[in-house]
Amino acid sequence: MNPQAYPIRRNSVLLAAGLAASGGMLQVAVAVGTTTLVLVTGVKSIVGLGPAIFLSTAALAALPAGRAMDRFGRMKVISGGFVTGIVATSTVALGCHWDSTPLVVLGLALVGASSGTVILSRAAAADMYPPERRARGISLVLFGAVFGALLGPLVFVPLFGKDRLTDTDALVLPWFVASAIMVVGLAISLTVRPDPKRIGEELGYGAEGETETRAAASLATILRRPGVVPALVAAVASFSVMVSVMTLSGYIVVGHGHSTGDTFWVISVHIVGMYGLVLFVGNLIDRIGRRPALVGGLAIMGISTIFMAWIESVGAMSLSLFGLGLGWSLSYVAATSELVDHAALAERGRLVGFSDLLSGFTGATLAILGGVAYNGIGVEAVAVGATLAVALPALLIVLASRRPPRVEALEPAR
Numbered sequence: 001m002n003p004q005a006y007p008i009r010r011n012s013v014l015l016a017a018g019l020a021a022s023g024g025m026l027q028v029a030v031a032v033g034t035t036t037l038v039l040v041t042g043v044k045s046i047v048g049l050g051p052a053i054f055l056s057t058a059a060l061a062a063l064p065a066g067r068a069m070d071r072f073g074r075m076k077v078i079s080g081g082f083v084t085g086i087v088a089t090s091t092v093a094l095g096c097h098w099d100s101t102p103l104v105v106l107g108l109a110l111v112g113a114s115s116g117t118v119i120l121s122r123a124a125a126a127d128m129y130p131p132e133r134r135a136r137g138i139s140l141v142l143f144g145a146v147f148g149a150l151l152g153p154l155v156f157v158p159l160f161g162k163d164r165l166t167d168t169d170a171l172v173l174p175w176f177v178a179s180a181i182m183v184v185g186l187a188i189s190l191t192v193r194p195d196p197k198r199i200g201e202e203l204g205y206g207a208e209g210e211t212e213t214r215a216a217a218s219l220a221t222i223l224r225r226p227g228v229v230p231a232l233v234a235a236v237a238s239f240s241v242m243v244s245v246m247t248l249s250g251y252i253v254v255g256h257g258h259s260t261g262d263t264f265w266v267i268s269v270h271i272v273g274m275y276g277l278v279l280f281v282g283n284l285i286d287r288i289g290r291r292p293a294l295v296g297g298l299a300i301m302g303i304s305t306i307f308m309a310w311i312e313s314v315g316a317m318s319l320s321l322f323g324l325g326l327g328w329s330l331s332y333v334a335a336t337s338e339l340v341d342h343a344a345l346a347e348r349g350r351l352v353g354f355s356d357l358l359s360g361f362t363g364a365t366l367a368i369l370g371g372v373a374y375n376g377i378g379v380e381a382v383a384v385g386a387t388l389a390v391a392l393p394a395l396l397i398v399l400a401s402r403r404p405p406r407v408e409a410l411e412p413a414r
Helices: 006-042 048-072 073-098 102-120 120-126 129-142 145-160 169-189 196-203 219-223 228-255 260-275 277-286 290-309 314-341 348-376 379-401
Strands: none
Touching: 006 048, 006 102, 006 120, 006 129, 006 169, 006 196, 006 228, 006 260, 048 073, 048 102, 048 120, 048 169, 048 196, 048 228, 048 348, 073 102, 073 120, 073 169, 073 196, 102 145, 102 169, 120 129, 120 196, 120 219, 120 314, 120 348, 129 277, 129 314, 145 169, 145 260, 219 228, 219 348, 228 260, 228 290, 228 314, 228 348, 228 379, 260 314, 277 290, 277 314, 290 314, 314 348, 348 379
8 A cells, every 4th residue: 555645644743733732731740740739738748749640640541541552543542541631630620729639639640541641642653654764753743742842831831920839729720721721632633534553554564574464462472572671671761760850840940949930941841852853863763773772862861860969040950851851752762663663553552551551650659759859868869869760771771782682573472
């Protein structure tokens, strides 16, 4: 079949727009999720709990959502993620209005489930592109999140102004605005046709060695394939460190004496670092190869996080978070491309979902530990811990790449 007969570029743009909407919701969760929970409960020692809640539920949602995508198609599941996001943000808003801790906790949990589902759009993107252009295809969809970054300065900063948050009333409207943005995301997701998985099936864009009659292998079988574990290690390390530092950054910025509105600038710059150069990153990965990109991205992340130990200004924090996002972009797109290269069309959802499961739980753990370390020691502990968390996996990947590779075909399911 001729790829030009399918609306691949149109679908890619729509998937990117959906991620932009999800990014708007995530900005609110990252910037004020911690503050929301602290203000509602009145307990300052639970700094890392807010991020841990939605990171954990994002992880829990990822694997079943991925399996559902393999069975029912990509877009039905992604649209369900937007519906969950609408309910989630509205629930948090009501929890803030009524000072209800259970509602806020439930809402943050649903925020995670929504985010963990919608981010699987990158698997949908991978379906529509051949292996030699897969990293670029994934990056094209992820690029949509850049526009989500603009929602912080343009929409949410004016809602907060320059004042610090002192009560939950100021949080009600921003959370409802995030809900409206997710309604737009749902409408966009419903226009993606035909389903990307169907396009991949009809164009034959499966894994190398895949045949039309080969049944989907078990997850354990997939994990034994050469190249899968290093990619999984890079994906988990890059995502967990990025998201744990990002979710703590708003609290750290306020701890340096800046306003809540300033946190949106820092996070917006971070998101631009994550996605602003992603088209260039995708081309670079396709050119230099997956493994160098994995290690290089983790190295950039390590350099960026260690500098957090000595900086306090909004500008310096923004630059550090930009580098963190850029390093994540390089390693994460490479890891995703490598994972789907080793998975058949009927296996990709579960493999990417499993990656997100591990990444989310690791990120939640790091967020809790980072919150405890920040309250007990200071930002230096967060910086050093984050740097070690990306440096050690990078070293392991380098050492593993020096071993003679095993060459074997994809194994059929037993």
